[in-house]
Amino acid sequence: MIERLSRYLLPLMILSSCIVPSLALASANTLADYWSPWVTMTSTDSAIINWRGEVSGTGSIDYATTSYFDAHKSYESKAETTEAATYQHVQLSGLEPNTSYTYRVTPSGRDEPFANRAFRTMPESGPFTFIVFSDPQKGSEYEEKQRFKYVADAIEKEPNILFILIGGDYNGHDSDGLWSQFFQVADGMLAKDAIFPTIGNHEYHNSSGGDNPPTPANHFHWAFDIPLNYSFDCSGVRFIVLNTPDPNNANGDDPHTSLALAKSQEPWLREQLNNDTLLGAFTIHHHPIWDYYNATNNPNLQTWESLYHAYNISANFAGHTHNYQRYSIEGIPYFIIGNAGGRCADLTGDSAPAGYVFGMNKTLGYLKVAVDPAKNTATAEEWIVATVKEDDSKEIPNVFESPKMIDSITFPLKKQSTE
Numbered sequence: 023m024i025e026r027l028s029r030y031l032l033p034l035m036i037l038s039s040c041i042v043p044s045l046a047l048a049s050a051n052t053l054a055d056y057w058s059p060w061v062t063m064t065s066t067d068s069a070i071i072n073w074r075g076e077v078s079g080t081g082s083i084d085y086a087t088t089s090y091f092d093a094h095k096s097y098e099s100k101a102e103t104t105e106a107a108t109y110q111h112v113q114l115s116g117l118e119p120n121t122s123y124t125y126r127v128t129p130s131g132r133d134e135p136f137a138n139r140a141f142r143t144m145p146e147s148g149p150f151t152f153i154v155f156s157d158p159q160k161g162s163e164y165e166e167k168q169r170f171k172y173v174a175d176a177i178e179k180e181p182n183i184l185f186i187l188i189g190g191d192y193n194g195h196d197s198d199g200l201w202s203q204f205f206q207v208a209d210g211m212l213a214k215d216a217i218f219p220t221i222g223n224h225e226y227h228n229s230s231g232g233d234n235p236p237t238p239a240n241h242f243h244w245a246f247d248i249p250l251n252y253s254f255d256c257s258g259v260r261f262i263v264l265n266t267p268d269p270n271n272a273n274g275d276d277p278h279t280s281l282a283l284a285k286s287q288e289p290w291l292r293e294q295l296n297n298d299t300l301l302g303a304f305t306i307h308h309h310p311i312w313d314y315y316n317a318t319n320n321p322n323l324q325t326w327e328s329l330y331h332a333y334n335i336s337a338n339f340a341g342h343t344h345n346y347q348r349y350s351i352e353g354i355p356y357f358i359i360g361n362a363g364g365r366c367a368d369l370t371g372d373s374a375p376a377g378y379v380f381g382m383n384k385t386l387g388y389l390k391v392a393v394d395p396a397k398n399t400a401t402a403e404e405w406i407v408a409t410v411k412e413d414d415s416k417e418i419p420n421v422f423e424s425p426k427m428i429d430s431i432t433f434p435l436k437k438q439s440t441e
Contacts, residue, residue: 057205059127061141061216062111062246064185065254066119069141069216071101071112071127072245074205078108079130085114088122088140097126106130111247120145139213142184144256147395152256153177153215154306154359155388156189156341158204159224161365161414166193166207169410169419170363173386176407176425178210180390184256186215187263189341190222190308191364195275196237197229201245218254219246222308222341223267228275236269236277251287253294257395258301259336259435262294264326266309279309279322288325295333301395302336302435310340310358312349314374314381315367330354336400336435339389343367346404347381348429355402355433359389365414380429384410386419387428398436404429 057074064070071083084097091097103110110129117123122142128135144150155177158170177186193200205212219242226236250265264287267277295303311323319327330338337355344367347358356377360367369383387406394400405427408419 056129057202057245058136058209058212059125059139060205060212061139062218063113063248063254064141064143064216066144066146067117068113068115069117069123069143071114071125072110072247073127073129073136074109074245075129075131077131078106080104080106081110081127081129083112083114083125083127084135085123085125087118088124091124091138097124109244109247117143119143120148137213141214141216144184144254147257149392149394149396150184150257151182151390151392152185152187153180153183153388153390154187154189154339154357155362156220156308156339157191157222157344157360157364158188158208158362159191159193159364160200160203163365163414164416166203166363168416169386169408170204171207172407172419172421173362173388174208174211176405177388178214183215183390186211186217187261187306187339188217188219189306189339189359190220190267191224191341191360192219192222192242194224195227195229196225196239196241198241201241205245218261218263219248220263220306220308220341221250221265221267223277226267226269226272226275226277230275233274236272236275239269251290255300257393258299259393259395260294260297260300260303262291262303262305264291264305264307266307266323279320281322281325284323284325288329291326291329295329295335300436301398302393302400303333304336304339305330306339308340309342310347310356311338312347312351312356312375312377313343313358314345314347314369314378315343317373317375319375334437337391337402337433345369345381345383346385346387346406346429348379348404348431349375349377350379351377353437355431357389357402357404359387359404361385361387361406366410368413382406382428384413385428386410387425393435395435398434399432400435401430401432403427 268280
């Protein structure tokens with residue numbers, strides 16, 4: 023069950039219809055005024071369709087199961103927004119589990135709809151595969167299209183992906199132009215896969231920098247309209263998204279972790295994990311607990327770390343550090359998957375904490391995780407699509423003909439308690 027604040031959902035009207043689509047559907051608009059639709063918060067029977075229009079307005083969504091659309095070249099249902107807004111977040115409900123849906127959005131003020139796009143609802147049981155990546159942000163010397171694009175394009179080609187976890191830092195700071203870059207570069211990926219966002223510290227950065235305070239992370243809230251910590255279930259496995267950057271503990275406009283923020287989420291996190299019916303649990307947050315550059319874990323996040331081991335979570339994902347790292351902490355895998363495009367952080371020196379297993383720098387990649395609840399296993403594979411020579415430069419990456427797997431681990435979803 024997806025936990026979200028009901029007041030965020032716009033009123034909508036579900037109508038039965040059969041509308042034949044135009045033979046020439048509009049392609050994704052590359053202007054900053056439009057952000058082509060993206061899907062968030064899928065469940066077994068619902069999904070939220072999001073888009074940004076050129077101006078404040080309403081809009082409609084035509085949708086059908088993909089099998090129905092392919093057979094009839096028409097839609098079965100229609101949802102309409104009733105409140106004008108630049109950013110729209112419309113929940114479709116009454117959907118079938120584990121089913122592919124084709125949809126198109128027509129914002130008011132546009133002569134043509136956006137192109138057809140798709141998503142799949144969550145299965146009630148059975149195996150599934152998801153992807154995790156973090157920190158697609160631009161560097162100081164290059165734009166997202168010069169690095170993150172290679173990752174997004176490779177994920178777009180991945181078959182049978184149910185959803186994507188994003189670990190934060192969608193771009194360098196909280197500005198319209200940079201957030202437009204993310205949605206333009208990621209457009210093909212977003213056209214076929216639902217995403218579950220996590221907030222990062224760069225969502226609070228302002229364009230002025232320096233000693234200016236953090237922004238309210240406006241573009242993150244406008245784009246996703248979800249709580250900063252939430253959970254969802256898939257095939258009996260729980261996914262828990264946590265909030266680490268604390269604007270009240272900022273160096274200039276850069277929020278750091280804080281013990282106060284972690285403790286404020288502790289009772290909720292315990293409630294999410296304290297469930298004997300769960301077949302496993304994954305957690306994700308932007309700042310890592312374990313990192314190559316620190317001899318010990320992050321003390322601000324120790325309260326979560328204790329719960330992870332008390333309840334034997336399946337694995338933890340984080341970003342923030344721009345490389346790939348894997349740890350084994352008391353048998354639990356911890357991943358840093360911050361290599362989606364941000365300027366690289368070199369793995370040098372001897373400061374890696376105990377539990378460090380493997381890492382690689384100067385790569386562009388993503389983590390693919392195949393989950394099989396019936397077998398109590400998950401297999402995580404790190405795939406890289408390119409390498410770079412410099413941490414931050416306009417060089418053209420060395421892009422592989424096809425992605426290369428550099429790391430793989432199979433682990434239990436729910437290991438036996440040692441108590």
